[in-house]
Amino acid sequence: MRAAVYRGPGEIEIEEVPRPQVESPTDAVIRVTHTAICGSDLWFYRGLSDREVGSRVGHEPMGIVEEVGEAVTSVEPGDRVIAPFAISCGECEFCRKGLYTSCEEEASWGEANGGGQGEYVKTPFADGHLVRVPDRHADDEDTLRSLLPLTDVLGTGHHAAVSAGVDAGDTVVVIGDGAVGLSGVLAAQRLGAERIIAMGHHEDRLALAEDFGATETIAARGETAVERARELTYGGANHVMECVGAGSAMDTAIDVARDGGTIGYVGVPHGVEEAGLDIHGLFRGNVTLQGGVAPVRDYAEELMADVVGGTLDPAPIFTKTVDLDGVPEGYRAMDDREAIKVLVKPWD
Structure with a gap:
């Protein structure tokens, strides 16, 4: 064969x-x-x-x-x-x-x-x-x-939503505009999230995220993106889905999570060890990190x-x-x- x-x-x-x-x-x-x-x-x-x-x-x-x-x-x-x-x-x-x-x-x-x-x-x-x-x-x-x-990818996006605790009426931030992130938007919409904020770097993919149910999108990078997400969520989201796996994406997830919130992570980790996980940010805000391979x-x-x-x-x-x-x-x-x-x- x-x-x-x-x-x-x-x-x-x-x-x-x-x-x-x-x-x-x-x-x-x-x-x-x-x-x-x-x-x-x-x-x-x-x-x-x-x-x-x-x-x-x-x-x-x-x-x-x-x-x-x-x-x-x-x-x-x-x-x-x-x-x-x-x-x-x-x-x-x-x-x-x-x-x-x-x-x-x-x-x-x-x-x-x-x-x-x-x-x-x-x-x-x-x-x-x-x-x-x-x-x-x-x-x-x-x-x-x-x-x-x-x-x-559909099950992986769903695992991110479930791990983040997404439920009906919730506001959720989805980090990543690849196939898993887009599937995560679908999953959050399926679970009844009221607001779904999709963060990525490609306008065409974010347009598809809107077709899938995203209510807002953020195409900015770095601190500008974090500030915009925190502005839209009035200080941070209770539910964050990390669907990339890069160290920068995990940092963003921690930065946009509201104190007491939950991050559902499913991105295969790459560069996280070198960048150093912000364990102090999780600890200080009582933020739960939950997820893994779906x-x-x-x-x-x-x-x-x-x-x-x-x-x-x-x-x-x-x-x-x-x-x-x-x-x-x-x-x-x-x-x-x-x-x-x-x-x-x-x-x-």
């Missing part, structure tokens, strides 16, 4: 690799019909995080079940399924409490499991991991585009119900679509901020 392979900073190549096979009774092999490039992929693409040269990349697959092991009962060949970015067994202590990202099995995409940006993937725990798409929506391309973000499997059915019901549509975050050969160009487009998020259709 063919799959995207990391060959060093700025270099993604499409190569022939072994196709994953059912080897265990709990395995399922999926033909990938839709997948995506994630903002977190840009960290290794830019050389800002470690990645083994020659490793397969991607973690957001959706597709058709091709083959299952003899112990699999929840899906069968021909089913359309979503495969959340964190592989989970569904049975360990952490999976049972909904913290699927801490699964004790520690399985991941890549190598024998295929890599999420390729023609096939394997999950070693089909019953604990896969989410079946209802048959009536399994071949509706518009619905499938809207369901694909359930593999990661257990999107825990939210999948809840969010899917709204997507297929037509009340939740994250599909506009996909501003570029490529086939498998176009994946290297997709990385470049996201790196150059020419695309918010790239949808990949390996078989087109």
Whole structure:
């Protein structure tokens, strides 16, 4: 089969690799019909995080079940399924409490499991991991585009809102105008926030944030942005969603949080250690910091119900679509901020 392979900073190549096979009774092999490039992929693409040269990349697959092991009962060949970015067994202590990202099995995409940006993937725990798409929506391309973000960014944005304690009537500040931040705006709107203030650096993305439910936007940078956010929230917000992961974004989150407020953080941390977390700002204001890597499997059915019901549509975050050969160009487009998020259709 063919799959995207990391060959060093700025270099993604499409190569022939072994196709994953059912080897265990709990395995399922999926033909990938839709997948995506994630903002977190840009960290290794830019050389800002470690990645083994020659490793397969991607973690957001959706597709058709091709083959299952003899112990699999929840899906069968021909089913359309979503495969959340964190592989989970569904049975360990952490999976049972909904913290699927801490699964004790520690399985991941890549190598024998295929890599999420390729023609096939394997999950070693089909019953604990896969989410079946209802048959009536399994071949509706518009619905499938809207369901694909359930593999990661939609659930991650929702986790930011839940971690920040967003509820009906609240005012919330969302930091970040990438796919996760925009999904966070959707999540805050879905949870009933009355005011949603989106902070970012790109006017076109902030315009999409308004389409998603943001009531105000801030495109300024640095202290000017903080001052504007504090002005709009009369001194700070009780609920702040940090959806970037950079040290500067975390500093902004702390600066715009009201005393006694809560920051829900889901951005993969980069540069936070070097910049130094403002623990004194958190301590002085009794600000709660809550969140982490999003257990999107825990939210999948809840969010899917709204997507297929037509009340939740994250599909506009996909501003570029490529086939498998176009994946290297997709990385470049996201790196150059020419695309918010790239949808990949390996078989087109």
